[in-house]
Amino acid sequence: xxxxxxxxxxxxxxxxxxxxxxxxxxxxxxxxxxxxxxxxxxxxxxxxxxxxxxxxxxxxxxxxxxxxxxxxxxxxxxxxxxxxxxxxxxxxxxxxxxxxxxxxxxxxxxxxxxxxxxxxxxxxxxxxxxxxxxxxxxxxxxxxxxxxxxxxxxxxxxxxxxxxxxxxxxxxxxxxxxxxxxxxxxxxxxxxxxxxxxxxxxxxxxxxxxxxxxxxxxxxxxxxxxxxxxxxxxxxxxxxxxxxxxxxxxxxxxxxxxxxxxxxxxxxxxxxxxxxxxxxxxxxxxxxxxxxxxxxxxxxxxxxxxxxxxxxxxxxxxxxxxxxxxxxxxxxx
Amino acid sequence: xxxxxxxxxxxxxxxxxxxxxxxxxxxxxxxxxxxxxxxxxxxxxxxxxxxxxxxxxxxxxxxxxxxxxxxxxxxxxxxxxxxxxxxxxxxxxxxxxxxxxxxxxxxxxxxxxxxxxxxxxxxxxxxxxxxxxxxxxxxxxxxxxxxxxxxxxxxxxxxxxxxxxxxxxxxxxxxxxxxxxxxxxxxxxxxxxxxxxxxxxxxxxxxxxxxxxxxxxxxxxxxxxxxxxxxxxxxxxxxxxxxxxxxxxxxxxxxxxxxxxxxxxxxxxxxxxxxxxxxxxxxxxxxxxxxxxxxxxxxxxxxxxxxxxxxxxxxxxxxxxxxxxxxxxxxxx
DNA sequence: GTGAAAGCGCTAACAG
DNA sequence: CTGTTAGCGCTTTCAC
Numbered sequence: 216x217x218x219x220x221x222x223x224x225x226x227x228x229x230x231x232x233x234x235x236x237x238x239x240x241x242x243x244x245x246x247x248x249x250x251x252x253x254x255x256x257x258x259x260x261x262x263x264x265x266x267x268x269x270x271x272x273x274x275x276x277x278x279x280x281x282x283x284x285x286x287x288x289x290x291x292x293x294x295x296x297x298x299x300x301x302x303x304x305x306x307x308x309x310x311x312x313x314x315x316x317x318x319x320x321x322x323x324x325x326x327x328x329x330x331x332x333x334x335x336x337x338x339x340x341x342x343x344x345x346x347x348x349x350x351x352x353x354x355x356x357x358x359x360x361x362x363x364x365x366x367x368x369x370x371x372x373x374x375x376x377x378x379x380x381x382x383x384x385x386x387x388x389x390x391x392x393x394x395x396x397x398x399x400x401x402x403x404x405x406x407x408x409x410x411x412x413x414x415x416x417x418x419x420x421x422x423x424x425x426x427x428x429x430x431x432x433x434x435x436x437x438x439x440x441x442x443x444x445x446x447x448x449x450x451x452x453x454x455x456x457x458x459x460x461x462x463x464x465x466x467x468x469x470x471x472x473x474x475x476x477x478x479x480x481x482x483x484x485x486x487x488x489x490x491x492x493x494x495x496x497x498x499x500x501x502x503x504x505x506x507x508x509x510x511x512x513x514x515x516x517x518x519x520x521x522x523x524x525x526x527x528x529x530x531x532x533x534x535x536x537x538x539x540x541x542x543x544x545x546x547x548x
Numbered sequence: 549x550x551x552x553x554x555x556x557x558x559x560x561x562x563x564x565x566x567x568x569x570x571x572x573x574x575x576x577x578x579x580x581x582x583x584x585x586x587x588x589x590x591x592x593x594x595x596x597x598x599x600x601x602x603x604x605x606x607x608x609x610x611x612x613x614x615x616x617x618x619x620x621x622x623x624x625x626x627x628x629x630x631x632x633x634x635x636x637x638x639x640x641x642x643x644x645x646x647x648x649x650x651x652x653x654x655x656x657x658x659x660x661x662x663x664x665x666x667x668x669x670x671x672x673x674x675x676x677x678x679x680x681x682x683x684x685x686x687x688x689x690x691x692x693x694x695x696x697x698x699x700x701x702x703x704x705x706x707x708x709x710x711x712x713x714x715x716x717x718x719x720x721x722x723x724x725x726x727x728x729x730x731x732x733x734x735x736x737x738x739x740x741x742x743x744x745x746x747x748x749x750x751x752x753x754x755x756x757x758x759x760x761x762x763x764x765x766x767x768x769x770x771x772x773x774x775x776x777x778x779x780x781x782x783x784x785x786x787x788x789x790x791x792x793x794x795x796x797x798x799x800x801x802x803x804x805x806x807x808x809x810x811x812x813x814x815x816x817x818x819x820x821x822x823x824x825x826x827x828x829x830x831x832x833x834x835x836x837x838x839x840x841x842x843x844x845x846x847x848x849x850x851x852x853x854x855x856x857x858x859x860x861x862x863x864x865x866x867x868x869x870x871x872x873x874x875x876x877x878x879x880x881x
Numbered sequence: 882g883t884g885a886a887a888g889c890g891c892t893a894a895c896a897g
Numbered sequence: 898c899t900g901t902t903a904g905c906g907c908t909t910t911c912a913c
Contacts, residue, residue, distance in 0.1 A: 292625015
């Protein structure tokens with residue numbers, strides 16, 4: 216099943232076979248011959264050898280995905296696998312590498328280059344400003360879940376503002392009067408946008424965003440106590456939570472007070488881990504950071520960059536994230 | 549930076565360069581020349597072109613990872629990324645494909661074959677008996693998180709028995725007297741092993757495994773009510789939970805009763821989602837299905853199969869899974 | 882010991 | 898319209 220065999224069995228030359236099988240025969244090859252070749256090819260179940268082709272063309276239809284130490288977050292898996300998936304719909308394969316530091320990153324990039332990848336995804340799993348390594352300068356690059364500090368390459372990231380805005384709107388629609396934000400005390404860029412969205416939604420609804428309803432916590436005991444205090448001091452009736460861990464504190468505190476989520480209080484969280492969707496999803500509405508959506512968009516851009524170079528300017532795409540609709544934030548009373 | 553350039557710049561032939569740079573020069577090339585070539589190579593930062601080599605050798609040092617629809621479980625991400633990682637330590641790259649059915653699976657396999665992968669990981673993310681597709685017959689294959697029904701290929705899976713056993717031992721050491729198992733009402737092979745381990749540990753400790761302490765639930769409200777009932781009817785003081793979702797029901801019920809985990813009751817769960825590790829980890833000991841460990845082992849086996857063919861018989865490896873040690877199951881009283 | 886030559890499977894000028 | 902030729906970068910006999 217090489218072109219050579221097809222050429223022999225049909226009595227034409229290899230070049231003709233190549234032309235036909237690449238669809239570049241229009242007006243160059245006798246249609247009858249072309250048909251003959253095509254039939255033979257399908258008969259023999261011919262499949263092109265991408266390696267041989269790449270050697271000649273310097274194009275591999277392979278993409279490289281560079282991510283930082285990948286084990287950390289379950290979100291990372293979704294992004295990468297989504298990119299895999301999206302790449303394959305465009306007829307590309309994906310090589311993933313993960314790096315744990317500057318040096319290793321350069322190594323991995325070198326490896327990917329040796330394999331002749333056509334372009335790179337460059338990803339920082341926490342959506343912050345990042346620098347594209349110089350070694351990627353001559354290649355098509357798309358940033359995933361991060362923003363390029365120089366705006367030289369396109370960036371694709373979740374629309375954090377929208378997440379915060381949507382979540383808060385849901386709580387307002389559930390008739391919540393005192394909506395708290397339970398976030399992360401570490402500085403995360405993702406949080407800035409969400410908080411802004413939260414504030415914006417409140418203001419639009421004529422609520423004034425009370426700072427004492429914003430509660431940023433770390434982990435474990437201290438976090439739990441902080442949320443405890445939030446309950447006691449502020450008596451919120453709606454909660455927008457940065458992630459599942461933060462949502463959990465709210466659940467725990469509510470349970471201890473005999474309050475039922477979805478009845479006495481409402482909770483909306485951003486769902487990374489999915490635990491709550493599995494457990495009490497009808498009581499908890501989650502806003503999903505739709506990882507697949509992000510990587511699909513990134514793949515689209517990267518393929519575009521590769522196949523129609525110098526056609527698009529770099530831009531930052533905020534991918535709108537979907538509300539999981541199964542939940543309810545209804546509050547009795 | 550091709551061998552040709554090195555040959556030109558050192559005045560030797562390409563063949564010699566190839567010999568030297570592949571370390572096959574011992575007793576065949578004048579050591580002085582060899583040194584010259586090597587120096588030139590490092591000076592020029594020569595890196596071999598794997599595609600060109602593959603074209604000649606029919607070996608690509610690329611592995612294929614076949615997984616079923618991948619979005620589902622966060623665990624999947626860990627396995628795949630672990631395989632990626634492990635492959636790279638052996639100098640291999642990894643192509644991942646995910647399939648959603650029989651036909652698409654055959655397509656993906658065909659694609660991987662065209663790229664000339666040297667071997668396959670074949671994975672079913674739920675550790676059950678599975679069939680290796682015939683199209684993989686002539687290739688080195690290792691099953692990941694599943695067992696081959698004919699025992700024709702090696703299988704690597706988590707040691708579920710051990711997980712259940714270890715978890716229960718922890719609870720016994722915390723001096724729990726009535727240890728419940730909160731599991732999944734669907735039939736999952738992973739659960740059989742864990743349950744067996746649980747029972748075994750209890751028996752060894754001279755407890756008789758009381759079936760009314762085993763509580764298999766589905767999701768949401770019904771699940772929560774079932775666990776509620778377990779609390780009321782059986783008053784367990786220790787809980788081994790199949791996954792985070794099940795652990796959550798226990799947490800919720802405990803909170804409603806004013807019981808504190810790590811104080812009044814003890815909980816050990818199998819950690820897929822990590823939520824609890826982030827929230828109250830000091831109170832919750834989790835047994836981790838160490839995804840990376842599994843894929844590392846699988847990669848080791850696959851590479852072995854490729855590089856020393858017909859040397860090993862297929863076998864089933866149960867990878868022991870690590871207890872996260874940070875937690876405590878201490879119970880006061 | 883070393884190099885010339887053939888060829889892996891394919892593409893791309895360029896003649897005819 | 899079609900075939901010849903050259904060559905991508907590498908490995909591998911096989912003479913010298």
